[in-house]
Amino acid sequence: MAKKIELIGLETIPEVKKGDDIGELIVKACRRENVSIENGDIIIVTHKIVSKAEGRIVNLNNITPSKRALEIAKYTGKDPRLVELILKESDKIVKLSKEGHIIVKTIHGIVCANAGVDSSNIAGTEEIVALIPKDPDFSARKIRLRIKELTGKDVAVIITDTYGRPLREGMINMAIGISGISPFRDYRGKPDLYGYTFRVTVIAVADELASAAELLMGQGKEKIPIVIVKGCYYKRDEKASAKELNMPEEKWLFK
Secondary structure, X not given: OOOOXXXXXXXXXXXXXXXXXXXXXXXXXXXXXXXXXXXXOEEEEEHHHHHHHOOOEEEHHHOOOOHHHHHHHHXXXXXXXXXXXXXXXXXXXXXXXXXXXXXXXXXXXXXXXXXXXXXXXXXXXXXXXXXXXXXXXXXXXXXXXXXXXHHOOOOEEEXXXXXXXXXXXXXXXXXXXXXXXXXXXXXXXXXXXXXXXXXXXXXXXXXXXXXXXXXXXOOOOOOOOEEEEEOOOXXXXXXXXXXXXXXXXXXXXXX
């Protein structure tokens, strides 16, 4: 039998509000859409609905810019209130440009533009923005445990966000929170097809799964915030963290 991996996008997740139970919403949507949840499935969740459920939605009108935010806003041309939020969500600034780029290392250890703060797919005006969940790994574990409580099935959960990549055009989904799955598939010490022993090859499986799910999730009006992956082999890991995917600064080749 040919090997295959199946991705199923859930289309009946309602508009998520603060306090909503994401795990329960997933289980109910699966029942409505006749999708079974099985042991070993991987549940891919866009961070935006997690941020909504956790109250990580901010109105820029309630933000007072600091002196530093005003200075950076003047240099980059960005809204100083947005800059203030970016600074609060950041550990350090990596790069600023007069073209409006603010590249930071977030409090989660992710290097990205604007600390992941954005206004897409948020009801209201452009002054309503979403922040990344405070602890995406914890959020993923909470969803995973809730699904197990409701179904008895042991799944893995990946929470995603969309980022650009250095020296590459276009954006892709990446894993920012995980539970029950190792973020890597390690080939080091193993032979290839012709007997060559891999020395450095480690595949970022969690990021690859996040990117595959984005093909269904989309960025616009698709309304598919959840994708269920079936048939994909992965290493189970109860202690794994998406932070393992963040390269330590001492290994950065470009600064």
